[in-house]
Amino acid sequence: MSPSDENVSAMLASSASGTTLMILVQLASRVFTFTANQLILRGLPPAILGIAFQLELYFISILYFSRESIRVAIQRQPLQFKSIAIFDHKDDTDAAFKKANDESEVRTIASQSAVNMSYLSLMLGFLFAMAFAASYIQFAPSEVSQLPFYHASVVIATAASLMELSAEPFFTVVQQYMLHRKRAVVEMSAAFVKSLATCLAYTWAARTGHVVGVLPFSLGYLCYSSTLICGYMLALRGVSDKWKFSMFLTKITSRNGSEYLLERFPWPMVTLSTNVFFQSVIKHILTQGDSMMLAAMTSLEDQGIYALASNYGGLVARVLFQPIEESSRTLFSSLLNSGGTGKLSIKNVNAAKSHLTEVLRAYSLIALVGFPLGPALVPQVLHVLGGRSWASPRVSSLLSLYCYYLPFLAFNGISEAFVSSAANTAELRNQAVWMGVFSACFASAAYLFLKVGGLGAHGMVYANIVNMAVRILWSFSFIRSFLSRHKSGVALAEVTPRPLTCIAGVIMCMILTTRQSYASVNIGDALTFGAVYIVVVLYLERRYLMMYYTKAREMVKSKANKTSKPKGE
Template sequence: MSNTVLSASAKGATFLILLQIGSRALTFGVNQFILRYLSPEILGGAVQLELFSITVLYFARESLRVALQRQQDGVQAVINLAYLAVLLGAPLSFFLAFLYLRSELPNIVYFADAIKVYAVASVIELLSEPGFAAASQKMLYKVRASAEGFAALARTAVTCGSVILAHRAGTDVGVMPFANGQLAFAMGLLVSYLYLLQPTDTEKRFSLLPKKMQNSKETHYILSYFSRPLCNLTFSLLLQSTLKYLLTQGDSILLTTLASLSDQGAYALASNYGGLIARMVFQPIEESSRNLFARLCAPAPPPPPPPPPSSSASPSSKASSTSPPSEPRTSSDAAHSSLIQAHKTLTTIIHLYLLISLPLVILAPPLIPLLLPSLLGPRWSATAAPHVLATYMYYIPFLALNGIVEAFVAAVASSADLAAQSVAMGASFVGFGSVAWGLLGSGVGGGEEKVVEGGSGGGWGGTGLVVANCVNLGGRIIWGMGFVRDWFGGRGLAVGWLGVLPSWGGLGLSVAMVGVVKGTEGWGGEYGVLGEVGRLGVIGSVYGGLLLFLERRFLMECYQMLRPIPQEVKEDEKKKR
C-alpha cells in the first residue's frame, strides 16, 4: 500500500509542479510587462492588499486543511467541514475591510475600492474550499491542477488587460488591476471546481453541498454535519495558526510598519521573483507530502479478534485453524513498512533540496545584478530590489527545509507536540523581531538600501528582513528536525542527519566553485553583460554536470522510488493479501 500511495503522491506532486511552473512562468512574463508601467509605490500598495487577502484566507482555512488531511471517515465529512471556512472567513473578511477603511490608507488611487473588491474575492475563493477538500481527499490532483491553472490564467489576463486599457486611456487606476485580477482568480477557481467535480461526485457518490451524516461509535457529528473530533482538532490548530501567521507574515507586517512604500515595493519584487522556485517546486512537494505522511504514519488499525472455536469442528479443521498462516502479514507489519517508507521519503526529499540549493546559492547571487536591470528597466534598477533579490537566494534553502519538516510535523503531531512547536515558533519569532528591528531601524549597514521611514536612521530595508527571516526559519528548522528524530526514534527508526547531506565530493566541489566564481570575476567584462552571463553560464554547466555525476547513485535511487509500479506486480501484491 505504501508504494501505491507514494506513487500517487508523486504523480500528484508532478501535476502541481507543472501547474506552478506554467502559472508562474505566465505570471513572470506578465509582471515583466506590468512593472514597466507601475511605480514601486503602487507595488507596495499591492503588498498591503495581498496581506489582507492572505490574512482572511489563512485564518479561515489553514487549520481546516491540516485537520482534514487526517480524516478517515469519507469524503462527504470532509466536504461538510470545509464549509466552516466560509462561516469563519466571510465575517472576518468584511470586518477586516471595515477596520482597514477606517484607518489611514496609503495615498494611492482607488485603494479603498480595491480593499472592498479583495474582501468579496476572499469570500468567493472560500466558497471553492469544499471542491478543494474533495479533490485533495480523493487525490484528484489533475482536477486541482486544472482548476488552479484556469484561475491563474484568468487572473493574469484580467490584471494585464486592466493595465493595458488604463494605459491606452491615459487613466491612473492605481492598484485596481490587482483587485480585478484577484476577483477573476476567485471566480475562476469556484467555477472550475463546480464544473470539474460534477461527473466525479456522481461516480463517487458525494455531494459538494453539505449533507447530513449518521453518528457512529467512532465519530459524532455536530448538528449532523460536522465531525466533532475534527472540529476539536481544527480549533486546536486554529490557536496555533495565530502564532504561525505572525511568523509567516511577520516580514510583511514589519515592512508595512517600518518601511516606506518604495522599500515595500522593492522587497515585494524580490520576494515574488525569489520565491518563484519555492512556489513552483517546493510548495507542491510540501502539499502532497503532507497528505502522504498523514497516510503513511496513520496508526495501525487494531487486529480483528480471532473467531471463537466451534465445538462441532473436526480435529483436522481445528489443527488447520491453529496452524500458523503461510504468509504472516499483520497490520503491525504493514504499519512498520509504511513508517519505513515515510522515513525514506522525508530524508530523500531533504537530501534533494540540499542538492538543489547548492548551485542556487553559488550562482544566482552574482547573476541577479547582471540580469535584473535588463528585465525591469532603470526605474527598478535604481532601487534596492537587485541587492534584496540577490540576498533572497540564501533564504530559499531555509524555506525549502522548513516547509518539508513542518509538513511532516503537521501530519503526525499530537496536541502536546503542537503546543511545544508553538513555544519554539514563539522563540524563533522573538529572534526574528529583534534582528529585523535592529537591521531596519538601527542604522547598521546601509549600503545600497534607502533610509527607512519610521526607523532611527539608515537601515537595511528589505535585505534586513531577509536576514531576519533566515534567523526565524533557522530556529524552526532546528526544532522540527529534533521532533522528526525523536518521533522516528520512538518507533525504532534512527534518523542520521549527516546522511541527508550531499556527498563529500559534491560538498568539496561546491566549495571549489565558490572560489572559481570569485576568482574569475571580471572575465569577459569587455563584452559587457553578455560576457559576464556567459562566464557564469559556463561555470554553471560544468558545475552542474560534475554534481550530477557525483550524486548519480542517489538520483538513481530517487528514480527507483518514484517510477510507476508495473501492473503485474500490483496483481501479485493483491494475491498475497
C-alpha cells in the first residue's frame, strides 16, 4: 500500500472511531440533560422555558459568531496523524534524521499556527459578548426583564461563553491530532456537571420556595465551561512539550531564525476565516432563525412549546447527526485539501465521495423508518414524560410534525459539511450570496406561516422545512458540479434505499395514518407495527447492511493488527 493510500485509510479509520466516540458523548450528554429536564419539567411553566430558550440562543450566538469561521479555517489545514519521530542515532548528516527534523518542524509550525488562530476566537468573543449583552438587556420585553435574577442570568451566561472560548486552543489541539478519546471524556464530564448543577439549583429553589427564573440554566452554562477548561488542562498536560509547540500565543521562527508567521497569525488562514465569517453569519441566521422569528413574532408560551419540541425532537439530531456532521467535516477537509497546489488526488476525491454516499444512504434508511413511526410514537411518549401541563394535542402534533423536519436537518448538515470543505474562496463567497437568498426565502416563509397563517410554533417547523429544502438543493447542485470536475459523479441509487423498501415505507405511512384518522393509535399497536416494519426494512436492505457490517469488521481487524504489531516491523 502506498503512503498516500495509508494516509487516506488512517483518516477514514480515525474519522470512524472519532464519530463513534462523539456519538457516545452526545448520547451521554443528552441522557444527562434529558434526566435533569425531566426532573424540573413538570413544575416548569411554558413561559419560563421560553425565556430559557432565548437565553440559550443568546449563549449559542456569542460562541458561534466568535469561533465558527475560525474553526472552519483551522479544519482546512492538514491533520497531524503521527507524533514526532524519535531516533536512537544522533548523526545530523543522516538523511532520514534530517527528513524527520524537517517533518517535525512543519508539524510544529502547523500546530502553533492553529493554536494561535484559536486565540482570535477569544478576542472576537469579548467584542460580541459586550455587544450582545447590551442589546439583549436593553431590548428585552418587560415580562422578561422583570423576571427575578434576569440580569444576573445574562451576566453569568456571558461570562460562561467567554470561559468556553478560552478552551478553544485545547479544542484545536484535540482536533489537529484527533485525540477523540480525551475530548469524549472531557465533554462528557462537562455535560454531566452542567445537568447536575441545573437540576440541583431548581430542586433547591422549589423546596425553599424561591423564585429563581432562568438562573439555574445560566449556572449550568457556567459549570459546563469551567469543567471544560479544567478537563482539557488536565487531559492535555505535556502534549505541547511532546509535539514541540506552545499552548500560548507565540510567534514561530524556523531553525535559521526566519519568521514563519507575521504578527503571530497565519494570514492565509485569517483571510479564509474572514471569507467564511460572512457566510457563517447568514448560516447562523438560517440555523437559529426559527428562534429569532419566534422571539419576535410569538408569545413566550409558543416559544416554550417550540423549545420542548426542539429539545425532544432534536435529541436524535444532537446524538447522531451532529457528531457525524462534525467528524465528516474534518475528514472532508483533510481529503479535499490541495495543500495550496490547487490539485486534488483522485483517490482522495473518491474517498470523500464514498464517505458522503455512505452517510446519505444511512440517513435515507433512518428517514424511511422515522417518517411513519415517529409521528405515531411521539405523542404516546410525551404523555409519559411531560406530565399533565405538557400533555396537550397542540404539543403532541408539534412533536409529530418535528419528526418530518429531522431528515431535512440531517441531509443539510452532511451536504454543507462537504461544501464547506471542498469549496475554494470564490465558491465560498458565491455560497454566501446564495445564503442571502435562502435567508429571504426563510423569512418570507416564516412571515406567511406565523403572521398570515397564524400557525404559531407549527408554522415555524414548516418554515424550517422550506429553509432546509432550498439549502439541500443548492448543496447537492454544488456537489454534483464538484465531482463532475474531478471525473466522478453520484447517482440517485447510491444514496437511496431499494424501491421495494420505499414502497414498504409508503404502505406503513398509509396504515398508521388511516388508523389515526379513525381511532387513536395506542402505544402497544404502534410498537407492534413498528417492530414488524423494522424487520421488513432490515430484510429488504440485508445485502447493503451486510456489506457495511463486513467493511466495519475489516476496519476494526486492521486497526487491531496495527496496534498489536511489534515495533520494528
